Amino acid sequence: MATQAQPDISWDGIDYPYVPPAQLRIHESLELQTDADAHVDPITHEVLRHALWNVNTEHGNTIMKISGSPICAYGHDFNPSILDENGDFVFFGPFLQYLSAAAGAAVKWTLENRSENPGIEDGDIFLTNDPWVGSTHQSDVAVMAPVFWEGKLFCWVVNTLHQWDLGGTAPGGFNPIAQDIYWETPCIPPVKIVERGRMRRDIEEYYLRSSRVPQLVALDLRAEITGCTIARERIVGLIERYGVGTVKATMRKLQDDSEGAFVRRLASIPDGTWTEESWLEVSLPGDRGIYRNRVTLTKKGDRLIFSNEGSAPQEGTLNGVLAAWKGAVVSMLASQMLYDQMFVIEGALRHCDFDVEPGLINCATRPAAVSGAPALILIQSIGLGGLVISKMLSTSTDEAMRSEVQSCMGVLCYPIVAIQGVDQRGAGYSSFLLDPVGSALPALSWRDGQDTGGWPWDLQSTMPNVEDNELFYPFLYLWRKELPDSGGAGKFRGGNSAELALVPHKTDVINLFTITSELAVPGPGLFGGYPSSTNKYALYKGAKVQEQIAPSGRMPTDPSELGGEVDWVPAKSFDRAPTPDDVFVCAWAAASGYGDPLDREPQRVADDVAAGRVTAAWGEQAYGVVLAGDGSVDTTATKARREALRQARLDEGTPWDGPEEGQ
Amino acid sequence: MSGIRLTEYLHAIDGEIRCSRCDHVLGPADRNFKLGALVRELPLSEGNPTLRDPAIYTDSTVVLRQFICPGCGTMLETEIAVDGAPPQWDIRVG
Numbered sequence: 001m002a003t004q005a006q007p008d009i010s011w012d013g014i015d016y017p018y019v020p021p022a023q024l025r026i027h028e029s030l031e032l033q034t035d036a037d038a039h040v041d042p043i044t045h046e047v048l049r050h051a052l053w054n055v056n057t058e059h060g061n062t063i064m065k066i067s068g069s070p071i072c073a074y075g076h077d078f079n080p081s082i083l084d085e086n087g088d089f090v091f092f093g094p095f096l097q098y099l100s101a102a103a104g105a106a107v108k109w110t111l112e113n114r115s116e117n118p119g120i121e122d123g124d125i126f127l128t129n130d131p132w133v134g135s136t137h138q139s140d141v142a143v144m145a146p147v148f149w150e151g152k153l154f155c156w157v158v159n160t161l162h163q164w165d166l167g168g169t170a171p172g173g174f175n176p177i178a179q180d181i182y183w184e185t186p187c188i189p190p191v192k193i194v195e196r197g198r199m200r201r202d203i204e205e206y207y208l209r210s211s212r213v214p215q216l217v218a219l220d221l222r223a224e225i226t227g228c229t230i231a232r233e234r235i236v237g238l239i240e241r242y243g244v245g246t247v248k249a250t251m252r253k254l255q256d257d258s259e260g261a262f263v264r265r266l267a268s269i270p271d272g273t274w275t276e277e278s279w280l281e282v283s284l285p286g287d288r289g290i291y292r293n294r295v296t297l298t299k300k301g302d303r304l305i306f307s308n309e310g311s312a313p314q315e316g317t318l319n320g321v322l323a324a325w326k327g328a329v330v331s332m333l334a335s336q337m338l339y340d341q342m343f344v345i346e347g348a349l350r351h352c353d354f355d356v357e358p359g360l361i362n363c364a365t366r367p368a369a370v371s372g373a374p375a376l377i378l379i380q381s382i383g384l385g386g387l388v389i390s391k392m393l394s395t396s397t398d399e400a401m402r403s404e405v406q407s408c409m410g411v412l413c414y415p416i417v418a419i420q421g422v423d424q425r426g427a428g429y430s431s432f433l434l435d436p437v438g439s440a441l442p443a444l445s446w447r448d449g450q451d452t453g454g455w456p457w458d459l460q461s462t463m464p465n466v467e468d469n470e471l472f473y474p475f476l477y478l479w480r481k482e483l484p485d486s487g488g489a490g491k492f493r494g495g496n497s498a499e500l501a502l503v504p505h506k507t508d509v510i511n512l513f514t515i516t517s518e519l520a521v522p523g524p525g526l527f528g529g530y531p532s533s534t535n536k537y538a539l540y541k542g543a544k545v546q547e548q549i550a551p552s553g554r555m556p557t558d559p560s561e562l563g564g565e566v567d568w569v570p571a572k573s574f575d576r577a578p579t580p581d582d583v584f585v586c587a588w589a590a591a592s593g594y595g596d597p598l599d600r601e602p603q604r605v606a607d608d609v610a611a612g613r614v615t616a617a618w619g620e621q622a623y624g625v626v627l628a629g630d631g632s633v634d635t636t637a638t639k640a641r642r643e644a645l646r647q648a649r650l651d652e653g654t655p656w657d658g659p660e661e662g663q
Numbered sequence: 664m665s666g667i668r669l670t671e672y673l674h675a676i677d678g679e680i681r682c683s684r685c686d687h688v689l690g691p692a693d694r695n696f697k698l699g700a701l702v703r704e705l706p707l708s709e710g711n712p713t714l715r716d717p718a719i720y721t722d723s724t725v726v727l728r729q730f731i732c733p734g735c736g737t738m739l740e741t742e743i744a745v746d747g748a749p750p751q752w753d754i755r756v757g
Contacts, residue, residue: 270667272756279745281721288722391754394670485712520717521725521743527671528738533713568719595671596738618712646736653701653731661749
């Protein structure tokens with residue numbers, strides 16, 4: 001994985017993001033275990049391949065068992081990885097994949113900058129949340145354990161876990177008003193949190209001191225350390241059983257096999273360049289601007305080059321670091337081009353270059369604010385990465401590759417609803433809602449997207465139970481429901497998304513922060529497909545639903561049934577404070593459509609209408625499908641309607657007479 | 664269809680980009696095919712009935728832009744256009 005970076009810039013993780021050199025500068029006191037057997041028999045290879053996979057999975061499951069955080073249990077906002085002695089990936093983890101690419105950079109930085117002082121030794125574990133070194137934002141804390149064998153560094157086991165709160169001016173760490181990094185959670189470059197098997201109490205107390213919930217963060221720290229410890233013990237056990245050269249040879253073959261599969265797939269694709277863009281909204285509260293985020297992918301021979309050219313300069317709270325951006329596009333490569341390689345992403349990384357311009361919103365330099373990155377630039381770049389990869393794969397001569405072509409995913413920007421206050425038990429809380437992880441899957445080139453099916457790059461996350469959230473936090477749900485027509489229309493329809501409505505309960509007030517985008521600009525359709533729905537925040541002030549419910553016993557189930565004054569809460573806000581008299585509504589964006597909606601099989605539209613996924617009116621307007629009174633397709637009327645819609649396109653469309661791009 | 668498949672509805676052959684459904688020529692392969700298509704701009708709500716007026720949130724103009732094959736009326740591509748920006752040149756092969 002090369003980054004084509006201007007040579008006069010110091011890419012050292014201080015002001016500019018860390019970009020590892022081709023040859024790491026590791027102090028001579030640290031010996032690397034590089035010996036690998038020349039050959040491993042196929043059966044042993046398969047046994048060890050799956051054993052290493054299981055080590056990584058157990059690593060992740062251990063974190064979930066120990067962490068008390070719903071962010072971990074439901075959002076699965078963590079990812080374990082195994083990396084070789086140089087910090088190159090072996091297994092990338094089946095959880096939140098974008099986290100690992102950043103952690104890989106953190107390992108390489110640690111090798112270069114900690115191998116002499118304080119040294120990297122058996123039993124050590126390092127910790128960092130520094131975005132310019134190797135974290136997606138400050139709340140994502142990477143914990144890295146070197147694995148030694150007979151005094152030499154054999155490999156690394158690493159995980160990253162999103163933390164409840166590590167301090168700063170915004171509870172929960174997403175700061176909608178941050179003008180620079182100094183308004184946000186402090187950055188910690190890699191420090192040795194465990195030294196030769198013993199927790200450093202001084203470092204732990206420093207780490208916890210700024211948190212609003214230090215006991216919970218301490219528990220999550222132990223979850224991360226235990227995950228690494230278990231994984232390290234398991235790998236040492238494999239070495240003891242199979243031999244150090246055999247395990248290392250298996251790791252090398254995993255990387256090489258992944259590379260072979262990736263190169264074979266690239267060979268089915270002509271050289272070319274593909275671009276996609278979307279927009280981020282509101283750099284700080286009060287702003288009404290929107291800012292371009294553009295991803296360009298160039299395929300040249302057996303190399304892929306990702307570029308951020310044409311994106312807006314870094315601005316307000318909209319920014320992300322290079323590690324987050326790389327993780328974003330790499331997530332979709334794993335999903336779309338290496339789905340059969342068990343997340344061994346290294347094979348693709350060997351053939352990827354990142355041609356980045358620093359100082360743009362997707363490659364921010366210090367001291368830009370970056371705490372909002374995962375909700376904004378990072379997740380949006382995953383979606384854009386998926387779209388440029390899809391456009392590229394559409395040209396493949398390999399049918400299997402073309403079957404991975406997909407429209408824009410749901411929740412192109414995550415609608416953060418950060419909440420803080422005193423709960424129904426009188427204790428403080430600080431967290432954010434995880435319901436939007438029930439995102440919507442994109443339409444593929446051969447099927448509809450799954451309604452509220454999650455993300456295509458995240459195989460594990462689940463929506464929290466309504467009842468659990470009502471237990472954790474002082475509010476009640478009025479509804480949480482899927483939204484008809486939210487998925488983009490197309491030959492194949494994008495998955496529908498959902499909406500929730502909350503009433504504060506057994507508390508005086510909830511302090512509520514919002515950070516998102518995609519309120520004004522929806523995700524784009526693909527190849528003639530229509531756009532998705534957008535995110536939505538609405539605060540119904542003075543709705544007084546208790547008075548509405550009491551006489552009838554009936555709960556409202558739709559915004560149209562709510563009273564009070566509607567406040568369209570903007571993409572960045574910090575001053576909303578709903579009380580039990582109010583209702584807060586949040587909807588999240590669906591996926592876009594694939595292909596011309598007039599090409600959709602009429603029976604699919606009839607089935608969607610019958611199931612409540614599409615309204616009959618939209619079925620007629622967008623798809624040109626007319627239903628009879630019994631819900632069946634009126635074939636004659638549908639044919640006429642579609643002909644009329646097609647003719648209207650021809651009558652109303654005009655040739656473009658404005659400037660061309662690049663002029 | 665022969666040549667290079669570009670999208671669901673487009674392919675490149677003999678130095679030209681053509682509609683895969685009706686073979687209409689949209690222009691040379693080294694030029695943005697959208698410049699050879701018919702263009703229609705609509706309010707966002709015409710593309711998804713759940714969408715609200717962007718003016719609630721931004722002073723920029725945000726519209727749905729459709730690119731239509733002049734030969735057969737197929738919806739070749741859509742994009743979200745902000746402040747009248749030129750059509751994205753998003754597909755270049757070769």
